[in-house]
Amino acid sequence: MTELNMAEAINRALTEEMERDDDIIVLGQDIGVDGGVFRITDGLLDKYGERRVIDTPVAESGIVGLCIGMAAGGLSPVCEMQFSGFAYMGLHQLEMHASRFRWRTRGRYPMPITVRVPFGAGVHALEHHSDSKEVFYAHIPGLKMVVPSGPRNTRALMLSAIRDPDPVVFFEPKATYRAFREEVPDEEETLPLGTSRTAREGDDLTMISYGAMLHRVLEAAETLSADDGVEAEVIDLLSLSPLDHERFAESARRTGRVLVVHEAHRSYGPAGEIIARLNEESFWYLEAPIRRVTGFDTHVPYFAREQAYLPSVDGILDAARATLDD
Template identity: 45%
Template sequence: MQRDLTVVQALNEALDLLLTEDDKILLLGQDIGKNGGVFRVTENLFNKFGDHRVVDTPLSEAGIVGCAIGLALNGLKPIVEIEFFGFIYPALEQILSHLSRLRMRTQGKYEVPLIIRAPYGAGVRAPELHSESIESLFFQSPGVKVVIPSNPYDAKGLLIAASEGHDPVIFLEPMRIYRSMRHPVPQHRYTVPLGKANVIKEGKDISIICWGAMVWNVIKAADQLENTQGISVEIIDLRTLYPFDMDTIKESIRKTQRAVIVHEAPLTGGVGAELAAVIHDRMFGELKSPVKRITGFDVPVPQFSIEDYYLPSSDRIIHEINQMLVSIKR
């Protein structure tokens, strides 16, 4: 049976299912128990599973992640919630110095099946440090997988798939789409495989690679480009940033011979920079133009009045693609 769920509801259902299936799984985070989390993703799970499975922790991100690493090394499967992605900075020591390295450090003797969930991204009028898009910090950390769903169906399936692995996963949830849409989600258990992108719209002129909330801006831009200018856009939702699905990217670009990458994180050093470099390195002879990046600016996420200008809007995506096409004709 399928129901129309929001991303929040789909995640809650996935967590409920995982806690029911596996008594090694437990949740840790600030206010996730009695309050159900700041966005209510863990709502009612405390009442159903108790304070030994849904643990309200002290206000210490380093402590939460450090404890979760210890639990994972001793046979449990913790799922950590960081209230906002920008609050993860105090835990970077634990993540980058320990979590990502333990399999290598122990020559494969120990595994760390740990998921760290965090709401991320701008567009919700949140205060400073509540709208960070710093996925590239973890993208550059071998040993950690980075996953970002763009819809309720993927949110449930990707989270369940992440729980089946033996490696740590950074699972980022775009706040902007937490409750802004409803999509059909099966009630039963299913998975969306990590490392596999989703071609959500086929096209023949340009391939656009995107993820998270930006997928919906790209869809809107693609529809306008096709309806008003006859430009056929293929849209790839990356879903897993690391390891990313290069096979799907290559197959798409071989068809369109043009690539655009859209993300809301800053331009410099972003995930798009690596994707562009790999595409140029492996497919240079098949491209009709250089890879174009449409991103946030190299500044912290600004305050409310200009927050929308910071994000790559559908209008800006259309403008940048038209500029790219004009430069090719010249």
């Protein structure tokens, strides 16, 4: 086991896959000479050269379009969008072509594209740098949508994403890039796309989250245990499409009470789909209305106010206690 942070875990996954398969190409703005704005791809250019580690122009549509051509030609490109707010320029390429190509050709041309997207607030970034609009991608048929929460599952999911025959949008919560370290196995480890995990076991309340907010939920769960004698079960989604609804539905049937937490906007956010699934599959087991703690229906504020926008541990605790009191 080696202790890595999330940034190092992504770099390690890319290194391992590029060593394994010469058809894997890494590309994006400043990812070569500079090693990426977050230094995620640091050292790859020296190891694999400019034919496999490509600095591109500032043209997100062109980056994704190039990936589509590479994938159709038998390569496995991994591109970086630098910040989620810049990725919208490539959204039409993902929706109109990458997500449809395998279906359009009746499986003749797989699209093994991995689109890395640093997302979320909490790092004192500027406008367009702190968005959390994962629903744009989770809504598109043919795309897979992954959101890791820590170094170990990041490395495992990245290996699976690169090897998948479908395009995968890999949302990386940049607030956790270097927030903590975790032991990562030295041997190869993968996680199937579309599966979640139980981050904490409990029988009194189900708390569902993903990405950076998972760690605030875990902190709130520990406080509930210490101060209220309540044992909350915490589900880490890891993937928004496919959505592992079986795990959180089973948990809801046991606990009877559910809280969903994410930093994306409240209206039409992932919590809405999660709650709809629970109402369809677990309604008669619920003992209280499902609550959600989310970002607000506003643009993400500048960094002086971003913590007021994000779900706080106190806000999560208030919602959890209200759900337990219902």
